[in-house]
Amino acid sequence: MLLSRLAQRWLRVGPPIDRHVTVERDIAVPVEAGVALLTDLYHPSGDGPHPTVLVRCPYGRRGPVGFFLGRIFAERGTHAVIQSCRGTFGSGGTFVPNRHERADGLATIAWLETQPWFDGRLAMNGPSYLGSVQWAVADAAGPVLKACCTDVAYSNLAAHWYASGSFSLGDAIEWTTSVHVQERSLLRRLTGQRLRRIDRAINTLPLVDLDERVVGEVVPQWREIVEHPGCDDPHWAPLDYSRSVGQVKAAVLQVGGWYDLFLPQQLADRATLVAAGRPSRLVIGPWTHIAPGGFAPQIREALHFLDRHVHEPPRGEAPASPVRVYVMGANEWRDLPDWPPPGVTEQRWHLHPAGRLALEPPTASDPDRYTYDPTDPTPIVGGTLLRRTGGRRPQARTEARPDVLVYTSEVLRDDLEVLGPVRATVHVTSDLEHFDVFVRLCDVDARGRSFNVCDGLQRVEPGRFRRPPDGMWAVPVSLWPAAQRFAAGHRVRVQVASAAHPRFNRNLGTGDPLPTATAHRVAHQALHHDPDHPSSVVLSVGP
Numbered sequence: 170m171l172l173s174r175l176a177q178r179w180l181r182v183g184p185p186i187d188r189h190v191t192v193e194r195d196i197a198v199p200v201e202a203g204v205a206l207l208t209d210l211y212h213p214s215g216d217g218p219h220p221t222v223l224v225r226c227p228y229g230r231r232g233p234v235g236f237f238l239g240r241i242f243a244e245r246g247t248h249a250v251i252q253s254c255r256g257t258f259g260s261g262g263t264f265v266p267n268r269h270e271r272a273d274g275l276a277t278i279a280w281l282e283t284q285p286w287f288d289g290r291l292a293m294n295g296p297s298y299l300g301s302v303q304w305a306v307a308d309a310a311g312p313v314l315k316a317c318c319t320d321v322a323y324s325n326l327a328a329h330w331y332a333s334g335s336f337s338l339g340d341a342i343e344w345t346t347s348v349h350v351q352e353r354s355l356l357r358r359l360t361g362q363r364l365r366r367i368d369r370a371i372n373t374l375p376l377v378d379l380d381e382r383v384v385g386e387v388v389p390q391w392r393e394i395v396e397h398p399g400c401d402d403p404h405w406a407p408l409d410y411s412r413s414v415g416q417v418k419a420a421v422l423q424v425g426g427w428y429d430l431f432l433p434q435q436l437a438d439r440a441t442l443v444a445a446g447r448p449s450r451l452v453i454g455p456w457t458h459i460a461p462g463g464f465a466p467q468i469r470e471a472l473h474f475l476d477r478h479v480h481e482p483p484r485g486e487a488p489a490s491p492v493r494v495y496v497m498g499a500n501e502w503r504d505l506p507d508w509p510p511p512g513v514t515e516q517r518w519h520l521h522p523a524g525r526l527a528l529e530p531p532t533a534s535d536p537d538r539y540t541y542d543p544t545d546p547t548p549i550v551g552g553t554l555l556r557r558t559g560g561r562r563p564q565a566r567t568e569a570r571p572d573v574l575v576y577t578s579e580v581l582r583d584d585l586e587v588l589g590p591v592r593a594t595v596h597v598t599s600d601l602e603h604f605d606v607f608v609r610l611c612d613v614d615a616r617g618r619s620f621n622v623c624d625g626l627q628r629v630e631p632g633r634f635r636r637p638p639d640g641m642w643a644v645p646v647s648l649w650p651a652a653q654r655f656a657a658g659h660r661v662r663v664q665v666a667s668a669a670h671p672r673f674n675r676n677l678g679t680g681d682p683l684p685t686a687t688a689h690r691v692a693h694q695a696l697h698h699d700p701d702h703p704s705s706v707v708l709s710v711g712p
Contacts, residue, residue: 176241180465182472185244189214192239194230195259196253196516200276201606204261207467208252208277209285211237218288218589220248220279220315220479223294225274227254227264228351237468238294242480245472246480247252248286252277254302258352260371266348266390267301267326267408289313294471295429296320297458304410305440307417317417317477318471320424321458323431324438325413330394332433333647334628335605336683338376338674340430340555342367343460345391346384364556366387371671372458372546377684392559398683414438415445421555422474423449424467426456427497427623428560430553432649436508441506450474451508451647453494453652457559496586497622498612498654508591509650518578520595520696520704526576526663531703539572541604541667543689546675547572551621552609553649554672564619566610568664574696577613578661585655589709591623591648595665596702603630605676606644607669610706611662612655623649626673630680641702650709663706667694 173188192211197205209230224238230251239249256264281287291313293303301619302320307317321455323329330337346363363383368380376395380388386602413435421442424671425435432453442449452470456463476484517541518526522534547570551562568575580596593608609624625648634642657663668675678690698704 170243170452171234172236173244176237178370180241180468180542182241183245184468186246187215187243190240190243190336193340195463195681198277199685200255204255206252206257206260206273206277208250209239211235211239211249211251212286213243213246213248213410215246215445217286219252219626220290220292220477221248221287222292222294222476223250223252223281224276224293224299224592225252225254225270226295226299227257227348228298229253229258231463237464238245241468242294242475244474247292247475250281252512262654264348264390264394267305270305271309274302275309278306278310284290285348285535290315290479290481292316292318292475294318294475296467297322301326301410304414305654307310307338307419307421308413309597310419312418314419316422316475318422318424318467319435320467320471321429321431321435321463322423322594323434324415325400325412327400327402327408328411329431331398331400333626334630334633335444335626336398336674337672339367339371339396339549339671342371342383342391343555345394346380347387348379348390349388350479362465374687375676376687385510395684411438411441414441414534415447416671417442417447418479419452420448420474422452422470424452424454424463425471426454426458426460426463427651428455428457428551428553429647430458430555433647436650439508448478449469449491450488451492455497455561457553458555459557460560463504464651486610494652495651496588496654498656499586509709513709516708516710516712517705518663518708520576520663520698520706522666523602523699524574524576526661531698531700534699536598536697537574538693538695539574539667541572541692541694543675543677543691543702547607547666549669549672552669552672556612564609564621564664568619572666572668574665576665577662581655581659581661583657585661587651587653587655587708588709588711589621590650591706591708593625593648593663593706594706595646595704596697597642597644598695598697599629599642599692600677601690602636603678603680604630604692604694605667606646607666607673608646608648609669609706610648610651610666611664612653613660613662613690615658622653623638623651625649626669628676641697643702665696667692
């Protein structure tokens, strides 16, 4: 078929083994008494046996999901099973994010093992939520599960919602309202102008009923998130699959993006797999979570990975290395033996007065001061956003704000390549006990244009950090990791602020409960950079 040929060219994958795929639609797979999940089956028509690839999805079984994750894989010699998660697109029960995925996924695998066409070789595939459902079952699926392809995925959703003590406000309201309206008619979805409503309502309080201001009704998924604010809330414990990653026996492929929401989790999971001696492959590109440019590499990598780990005998050549990353700035792919690559060293860049960033330690100086007003929170521009405005973006408007401190190096004489973790320590005093510290690393090109590379935020509050007697906080901030070449003629820049709204929910300065807080307090901040309080950013510099 023409569409298949066009997809083959776009994906840059080999030709199909079998274009004559048969499809069985709306098969009811029982997962518990009274609950069945609708499932579409894509079968290759050639002689078997064929392995099976399971995709469990809350966003529907047809359209791009069915074509790219169903037909494309079936054309290359696998049974592709596309299933709608509980409570979505005709499947029985009620959709509660991640709550039923372990039981439903294991019940589906048990059902597959009874099918006459199932030959005992199973893989799972899919990005984001479709990757999380793999972690939900991977430790208990048994020997039939040979491979998992978890792209831009998380193993612990709460660790994303409440990273570093804050709250991923923008992602949470956008995703929960999107899922809530996804089965409405196309006309109703288009005329709802949901994202515009979010932008208009994002600064209104209290947060608990933000869903009603966006879609006009209660969204249960949203209420669950805001009413259980914290990774340590027992409500989320059953959904923390990161604790069982080391028990997974299947080979694991992870495809991520430097601007993806879940990249730190993916790298932590990979470290667990490596420590447990599990076979894995890691690929990281210059993508955001929903970037169209990342979709084709995800499919291409998954097809190659299944060729090696599911098909018998293995097909194609093994990859040159277990890790492949795109180095931004150099604009090239690089094969590495590990992540971080061996041979990287830590290089500490110190913040100095007058907006200077340098390798030498600071001398005696007065602190830099700024005022943070929650009624006009410092906005986020680019970075790890769910919407298409994420990624690498110009920073001029942000850096011109009075509530953003900017520190810039001299022009680099030689290329500087950052390959690995990035972290900061910021020494700060504040007249409040509740505030945030946001740090962003930027690349300033030869024309003076600043572009974001990576960033991170840390919430400060009583109980999270002990306030020292002199009131001087040494705030550790973990930034996203990076693979970035700062070219000769460029400069390194660091931004420091007290918000990155709405990527991270603005700190109101009161410590009031997340769902019901309405009061706010202005914070007067002072960033210190003297020999006793050396604020700095530490880069992992490649050999």
